[in-house]
Amino acid sequence: MPGTSGQAQGGRPEGARAAGDGAVEDALTPDGRSTRWADHRVARRTELVHAARRAVHRHGPDVSMDEIATTAGTSKSIVYRYFVDKPGLQRAVGEAVVAQMHTAMDEAARLAETPREALRGVVDVYLEMAEASPNVYWFVTRPVTEDASVPLGHFLDQVAGLIARPFARVAAVEAPAGFADVWATGAVGFVRGVGEWWLQHRTDPDAPSREVLTERVTSWLWTGPVSGLARTRPESPMTGQITSETSSETTSETSS
Amino acid sequence: MPGTSGQAQGGRPEGARAAGDGAVEDALTPDGRSTRWADHRVARRTELVHAARRAVHRHGPDVSMDEIATTAGTSKSIVYRYFVDKPGLQRAVGEAVVAQMHTAMDEAARLAETPREALRGVVDVYLEMAEASPNVYWFVTRPVTEDASVPLGHFLDQVAGLIARPFARVAAVEAPAGFADVWATGAVGFVRGVGEWWLQHRTDPDAPSREVLTERVTSWLWTGPVSGLARTRPESPMTGQITSETSSETTSETSS
DNA sequence: TCACGAAACCGACGGTATCAGGTACTGTGG
DNA sequence: CCACAGTACCTGATACCGTCGGTTTCGTGA
Structure with missing residues (x-):
């Protein structure tokens, strides 16, 4: 099926510095110097996504990475730290x-x-x-x-x-x-x-x-x-509602 | 500007000597020097299209214009003489x-x-x-x-x-x-x-x-x-009849 | 006169590398 | 307990590279 389960969320850069990916099981010693960025990173990432969205909204679907970076108030270096590529x-x-x-x-x-x-x-x-x-x-x-x-x-x-x-x-x-x-x-x-x-x-x-x-x-x-006029037929009821655990982040987003 | 004019078949280069978008002009000009190339041009053009097709087929949808030209046995100059752009x-x-x-x-x-x-x-x-x-x-x-x-x-x-x-x-x-x-x-x-x-x-x-x-x-x-199984309903006549024959699936048999 | 085609060239853009800071954490020695 | 060095990671600016779309130049040939 499409989008099977899904890991591989968004194009993250592989070289994730983050919490001991490899290294010896430092699970015992979570180095604060590494972990302290954890939340900052996700925050920044979504911020960048947001900026990208604004940039695209304004300058069209063909904005350059430079332009996106600028819109985000930073430079390409940063963008490429958070996303593998365009x-x-x-x-x-x-x-x-x-x-x-x-x-x-x-x-x-x-x-x-x-x-x-x-x-x-x-x-x-x-x-x-x-x-x-x-x-x-x-x-x-x-x-x-x-x-x-x-x-x-x-x-x-x-x-x-x-x-x-x-x-x-x-x-x-x-x-x-x-x-x-x-x-x-x-x-x-x-x-x-x-x-x-x-x-x-x-x-x-x-x-x-x-x-x-x-x-x-x-x-x-x-x-x-x-x-379809005369085509109406009694549908199968399909349980009352569909619901599915929503969640996902913010959703706030405003493009303008 | 794009738009305005109508269809504009295929991306022809506007500045094309004579010919423009129609052979019309050639027909009007009895000048032998012009007509001489008229048919050659259309021939070459379709030839280039064909070459492009081969190039794409071989090297993927992202072939460069250079590659296409090469496949056609010529260089970009020519390709751009016949097509405005990619x-x-x-x-x-x-x-x-x-x-x-x-x-x-x-x-x-x-x-x-x-x-x-x-x-x-x-x-x-x-x-x-x-x-x-x-x-x-x-x-x-x-x-x-x-x-x-x-x-x-x-x-x-x-x-x-x-x-x-x-x-x-x-x-x-x-x-x-x-x-x-x-x-x-x-x-x-x-x-x-x-x-x-x-x-x-x-x-x-x-x-x-x-x-x-x-x-x-x-x-x-x-x-x-x-x-469609139980969907049998008298269709609106439409041209003839819909003949529900085969409409149900014989399709289900294979795999899945 | 017209098309051809090689080749040099230009600018934009994706992507990488370098570098000089900056900040919070960890470890040590006093 | 504190101070200080070192560490892990982040930040941005800048320069740079390769590729590619597209243009221009120029010499050749019919």
């Missing part, structure tokens, strides 16, 4: 965004009473995110151009995971395992496609509002293109 | 691929008896193309990273157009104008998403074959994820 940063930002969406989606899913409604909520969250900052959206979404395409941990895969989880529950009854994941991947692709189209045509006079588009997309996804 | 080349290659798919899709569409079958054909063509050369697929598919995201004329949009046209005919009866295009955009996104997932998991022992995947995707796209 794709690494991209991943980290992507994860932040995913985390944010995660909570929003949980919210939407909890309020939903049918799987279809849950799906609709997810679509809306996605679109809302893209609209909030197209630049960040592109930054996070764009394949990392890395030689090995899609170095995994890709943003879209994570989103797919988000939508697959609740859906799998329902699908489990009627579809072989693994189907849910693939479908979710496709579904994300669908809203991605429509979403990106929308980002470019939002301004057009005859462009649909986000709400309308959301509903339309949900319908297409759920029942196909042939007008 | 995105321009990308577009040109994309168009070549689209053209290829176009004929294949027409073939598929002609053989299809129901819209669903036509869709299935399209999906298959897309997947086939991606599988034929993942590298070229990525090259053509990857957003041009240009500042202005999606400089239009994007490969995927063209594919969406391909699938929208025949579909629009059917949809016209029951959906407002423009719906078909948007749906097509989403549909392309769907198969793109699944396709890219598949490209990475093709090798896995439990990965579905292209045929199976095609059927599955078509089904999802056409009738949604809730297994």
Whole structure:
């Protein structure tokens, strides 16, 4: 499945100085000189992610690392201390965004009473995110151009995971395992496609509002293109809510 | 400035001596010295596109222009005489691929008896193309990273157009104008998403074959994820009938 | 006159290395 | 207990390298 468990959080630099990675089991003697940075590091890292987000928001998805560093009030050296490389940063930002969406989606899913409604909520969250900052959206979404395409941990895969989880529950009854994941991947692709189209045509006079588009997309996804009107059918209840342990950091983030 | 003018096929260099964007000018100028090169130019151009394709196929979607030129047996100077810039080349290659798919899709569409079958054909063509050369697929598919995201004329949009046209005919009866295009955009996104997932998991022992995947995707796209089994409902007539034949999955058998 | 193609060149950018501080902890000796 | 040296790690600035997209120059050939 996409985004399997997941370690490998964000592109961290390997040479993590941090608490005795190797060395003799100094578990006995946690050197204060090393440990004292622990929290500082995570703080700084998220701060950098935040800055990167702002930089991208302002200067577009192609900001240079220099520009990002400047926005963060520091220099490349620091940025590269916290992120292996640019794709690494991209991943980290992507994860932040995913985390944010995660909570929003949980919210939407909890309020939903049918799987279809849950799906609709997810679509809306996605679109809302893209609209909030197209630049960040592109930054996070764009394949990392890395030689090995899609170095995994890709943003879209994570989103797919988000939508697959609740859906799998329902699908489990009627579809072989693994189907849910693939479908979710496709579904994300669908809203991605429509979403990106929308980002470019939002301004057009005859462009649909986000709400309308959301509903339309949900319908297409759920029942196909042939007008679903008479297609309504009693859905499987799908337990009342979906809930999933949220958490994730802050989420505060504001891009502007 | 970009935009304004219309389509602007493939990224041609504006300053191109004569020719401009159409051979028109050549036709008008009886000057032998001009016409002499007219056909040569188009020949060379397609030749370069072909070379680019080979280069990409061999060296990955991130080949340098130098490498492409070398593969073509020439140097950058020439490449830049025929294409404004790298995105321009990308577009040109994309168009070549689209053209290829176009004929294949027409073939598929002609053989299809129901819209669903036509869709299935399209999906298959897309997947086939991606599988034929993942590298070229990525090259053509990857957003041009240009500042202005999606400089239009994007490969995927063209594919969406391909699938929208025949579909629009059917949809016209029951959906407002423009719906078909948007749906097509989403549909392309769907198969793109699944396709890219598949490209990475093709090798896995439990990965579905292209045929199976095609059927599955078509089904999802056409009738949604809730297994169509009990979905039997009298379809709106649409052109002919939907013939639910095969609509259920024979797909389930393989692996998974 | 036009295209060709080699080659030098430019600037931007990703990424690395160096270096001169800075601060809190650890260890020792008095 | 205190002072002081040493340590572990962080900070940023700057210079630097290689690559690559793209331009220019110039000589060749039809």
